[in-house]
Amino acid sequence: MTRRNAIVSVLIGASCYGLLSPLVKLAYQDGYDPQAVTMGQFLISFVLVFAAAHFYRNHYRKLTRKSVALLVILGIVSSGTTIFYYEALQFVSSSIGIVLLFQFTWMVVVIHSVVTRVMPSMRQWLSVLLILIGTICAVKLQGQGAAGSAAAGSSATTIGYLLGLLSAVTYAVYLVLLERVH
Numbered sequence: 001m002t003r004r005n006a007i008v009s010v011l012i013g014a015s016c017y018g019l020l021s022p023l024v025k026l027a028y029q030d031g032y033d034p035q036a037v038t039m040g041q042f043l044i045s046f047v048l049v050f051a052a053a054h055f056y057r058n059h060y061r062k063l064t065r066k067s068v069a070l071l072v073i074l075g076i077v078s079s080g081t082t083i084f085y086y087e088a089l090q091f092v093s094s095s096i097g098i099v100l101l102f103q104f105t106w107m108v109v110v111i112h113s114v115v116t117r118v119m120p121s122m123r124q125w126l127s128v129l130l131i132l133i134g135t136i137c138a139v140k141l142q143g144q145g146a147a148g149s150a151a152a153g154s155s156a157t158t159i160g161y162l163l164g165l166l167s168a169v170t171y172a173v174y175l176v177l178l179e180r181v182h
Helices: 003-029 034-060 065-088 094-101 104-116 122-143 155-178
Strands: none
Touching: 003 034, 003 094, 034 065, 065 094, 065 155, 094 122, 094 155, 104 122, 104 155
16 A cells, blocks of 8 residues: 555554544433444445445455455454443533544554564654544543533543554454464
């Protein structure tokens, strides 16, 4: 993947998740729970993937058992991202939820470094540092906003932060594993 395609992919992903968060919050306000929202998304995704698979069935015949196993693992890991993210949105705002999810960017650098045993470049370390500084600033600003700084320290908010970070971990693992699919 070229650098330009990677940037465009991240922008598209950010836009999709950025649009998804308020929709999930609206579903919660209408009385839906995270399980119902998640199952609805999985059902719609299954139908769309099944329909698209019809046009690519010749490609599936070329998959090895190892590739199929890896695709199953990828599906499980990406499902974890959705589940953790939707659960986090019960406890934190949409904007904090997306900030937490996008911690995957530096997590990919760390996981990739551990898996490949190659140290990140100085540019990558600088990027990680800037992402972390931006995240701290965003979380502090959000905590001083409408929710108030007292709510930022509540146990429910802490649970939301942890679930948001878990969604980032699963997404980072998904991206690292995705490199291995042939």
